[in-house]
Every structure is written in structure tokens, then in C-alpha cells.
Amino acid sequence: MAAGRSLRPAAPHPARRAERGRPTRLVTGLRGRLPWPCEKGGADTGPSPVGRRKTGSKHHLICDGRATPLKVITTAANVNDVTQTLALVDGIPPVADRSGRPRRRPEALLGDKGYDSNPNRRELRKRRILPVISRKGAPNIQGMDKLRYVVEQTFALLHHFKRLAVRWERRTELHDAFVSLACRLICWRRLKKHNS
Numbered sequence: 572m573a574a575g576r577s578l579r580p581a582a583p584h585p586a587r588r589a590e591r592g593r594p595t596r597l598v599t600g601l602r603g604r605l606p607w608p609c610e611k612g613g614a615d616t617g618p619s620p621v622g623r624r625k626t627g628s629k630h631h632l633i634c635d636g637r638a639t640p641l642k643v644i645t646t647a648a649n650v651n652d653v654t655q656t657l658a659l660v661d662g663i664p665p666v667a668d669r670s671g672r673p674r675r676r677p678e679a680l681l682g683d684k685g686y687d688s689n690p691n692r693r694e695l696r697k698r699r700i701l702p703v704i705s706r707k708g709a710p711n712i713q714g715m716d717k718l719r720y721v722v723e724q725t726f727a728l729l730h731h732f733k734r735l736a737v738r739w740e741r742r743t744e745l746h747d748a749f750v751s752l753a754c755r756l757i758c759w760r761r762l763k764k765h766n767s
Contacts, residue, residue, distance in 0.1 A: 615743045617647025628738045633659040634725040640754045652685040679703050681718050
């Protein structure tokens with residue numbers, strides 16, 4: 572508006588039409604931040620077998636007898652547990668004991684019927700690990716419920732970090748970084764409690 576409350580003359584160069592394929596950079600409610608130009612989901616996501624086929628991810632983990640996580644792998648929600656058995660075992664870091672060299676493999680591996688696989692049993696024996704895995708169609712190994720509770724407790728400790736209970740990152744390496752940080756915090760709290 573001009574000083575006399577009348578319209579000023581038109582601008583010498585009127586606004587050009589927006590080019591195709593370029594963002595308009597006008598996003599309401601995001602305080603200047605643009606949304607990530609990527610589709611929903613991301614790597615290592617798949618339809619959940621229990622969640623009305625919603626896309627999601629799944630954590631596979633291996634822990635010791637005190638519910639300390641040793642290795643965690645993130646996969647799509649529809650990946651079977653048995654496919655990750657050897658990757659979990661091979662990914663165990665060296666664990667130092669009070670004396671001697673750090674151990675790189677457990678003496679035995681306990682698992683429920685979801686890990687029943689004869690090829691995996693053979694591979695575990697080659698690695699000098701005793702497989703204690705329930706077979707499908709047979710009764711559970713006595714005391715397996717108490718041992719399974721240890722793994723469920725580890726999942727509860729891991730998912731206590733709200734960032735891991737629901738996956739928000741599209742990139743798997745970012746999510747795995749948060750998982751690794753959570754495992755280190757769990758171990759640090761254990762050591763702090765043990766030393767005090």
C-alpha cells in the first residue's frame with residue numbers, strides 16, 4: 572500500500588512459475604525444516620506377521636545368563652529367528668573374564684523352538700558350541716521357561732529406551748547406532764552396580 576492508501580504499481584518482474592521437480596520450500600508447522608524426501612519405511616522393514624501386515628522391524632539378540640546383551644541385529648519384521656542364529660553367534664564380541672584371555676564363544680547356546688534347525692546345530696558343533704534347542708513337535712526342555720525369561724528381560728531392558736521400542740529412523744545404520752548405545756548403557760549400569 573502506498574502512503575495515500577492506494578495500491579502501488581505492479582512489480583517490474585512478476586513471480587515466475589515454480590519449476591517442476593523442485594520443492595516449494597513452503598512447509599507449515601515445521602519451523603523452516605523440510606521433511607525428508609523419502610518414502611515411508613526404509614531398509615530392513617517388512618510386513619509384520621502379527622500387526623495386521625503393518626511394516627516394521629524386529630530385533631534379534633543374544634545375551635548371557637545375566638541378561639546382558641552381547642549382540643543385536645535389526646531385520647524386517649517378517650524375517651524368521653532361525654536365519655539369524657549364526658550371525659548372532661559370530662557377532663559376539665570378546666568378553667574378558669577375571670583371568671585368562673577374553674572368550675569369543677559360549678560353551679552352550681540355549682534357544683526355543685523358533686531356532687530349531689539341524690544345519691544350525693551342525694554349524695554350532697563345528698564352532699565347539701553345545702546347542703540346547705527345543706525341537707518342534709516335542710515337549711520343551713525342562714526349565715526352558717526360566718531360561719527364556721532371561722532373554723525376555725533383556726528385550727525389556729533394551730526396549731526401555733523409548734527410541735528403540737518404535738523405530739523412527741529410516742536408515743538402518745542410525746537405528747543400529749542407537750541400539751549399540753543402549754547396549755553400552757546397559758553394560759555400564761551393570762558394571763557400576765557391581766562395583767558399588
